[in-house]
Amino acid sequence: MKVNVTEREVMDPLADFGGEKIEINEIPSEISKISLFDNTKPHADVILETIESRLEGIHQGVEIIHSQKPAGAGANPQELQKAAQGDVSILALGDCGSCTTWVILDAIRLEKEGVATISICSHKFVPFARSLAQAHGADGLRIVEVDHPIAGREKDEVEEKTLRIVPEIKEILK
Numbered sequence: 001m002k003v004n005v006t007e008r009e010v011m012d013p014l015a016d017f018g019g020e021k022i023e024i025n026e027i028p029s030e031i032s033k034i035s036l037f038d039n040t041k042p043h044a045d046v047i048l049e050t051i052e053s054r055l056e057g058i059h060q061g062v063e064i065i066h067s068q069k070p071a072g073a074g075a076n077p078q079e080l081q082k083a084a085q086g087d088v089s090i091l092a093l094g095d096c097g098s099c100t101t102w103v104i105l106d107a108i109r110l111e112k113e114g115v116a117t118i119s120i121c122s123h124k125f126v127p128f129a130r131s132l133a134q135a136h137g138a139d140g141l142r143i144v145e146v147d148h149p150i151a152g153r154e155k156d157e158v159e160e161k162t163l164r165i166v167p168e169i170k171e172i173l174k
Contacts (some may be wrong), residue, residue, distance in 0.1 A: 022108055022138040025116040027173060028087045031058075034173075035065040035086030035115075037075075039103060042151045043158045044071075044093035047120060050162040051090060051169060058173050072098040075106045084113045088173065094121030094129055095150045104132045107141060117141070118172055120165070122148035144168055 034055070036048040052064055067082040067089075069075040075083065083089045089110050094100030100121050107117040121129045123145040133141040147161045 020137055022111055022136065022141075024138065024140045024142070025111055025114060027116045031062055031087045031173065033063045033065055033086045033088075035067050035083045035089040037083040037089050037091040037106070038066070038068045039071050039091070039093060039099055039106075040068060041071045041093045041095060041099050043153065043155070044150075046155055046158045047092045047146065047150070047162045048090065050159050051166060054163070054166045054170070055173075058170055069106070072102065074102050075109070080106065080109055080113075084110055084115050086115060088116045088118065090118045090120065090169070092120040093146075093150060094119065094125050095148060096125070097128070100125040100129050101132060104129050104138075104141065104143075105136070108133065108136055108138045111138060111141070118169060119143045120146055122146055122150055124148040142172060144172075 036052060038044050038048055055062065065082065065085050067079060069079040091103050091107050094103040103119050103121060107119045110117050119129065119142065121143055126143055126145045129143050133139065144165050146165050150158055150161070
């Protein structure tokens with residue numbers, strides 16, 4: 001069997017930034033609520049549960065708010081409002097094109113509402129996530145890299161990968 005391969009230049013879908021600059025909110029020195037925003041990708045829940053179990057001792061008496069939205073789509077106003085109840089929102093998981101897009105766009109929407117965010121994306125999609133954030137005027141959006149892949153892995157392997165990023169998340173939350 002013969003295959004013809006043709007190389008073509010394609011336009012960068014992110015284009016150049018021409019809109020408003022988004023101010024990234026500082027992590028509050030006193031955190032009373034953290035929202036864990038699950039986009040229902042496979043194992044996003046495992047990542048967020050593992051992070052939650054390791055957050056003890058960072059801020060005493062922190063209330064955890066669990067919010068959820070469908071993968072591959074933006075949060076609706078009610079889902080976004082629930083995630084915005086936290087002083088900080090941790091969003092997971094960007095590990096493909098569409099889910100990474102929506103994790104970043106939802107994080108930007110939360111930042112516009114005054115909520116500091118931490119977005120978790122697999123390392124294969126972090127360059128895209130950073131470019132997307134920059135294209136939307138959100139330079140400096142907090143993006144934490146978890147080792148790719150996540151989908152199709154056993155729960156214990158995902159927990160192990162998550163444990164490697166917990167110190168970075170704790171440092172951000174200090």
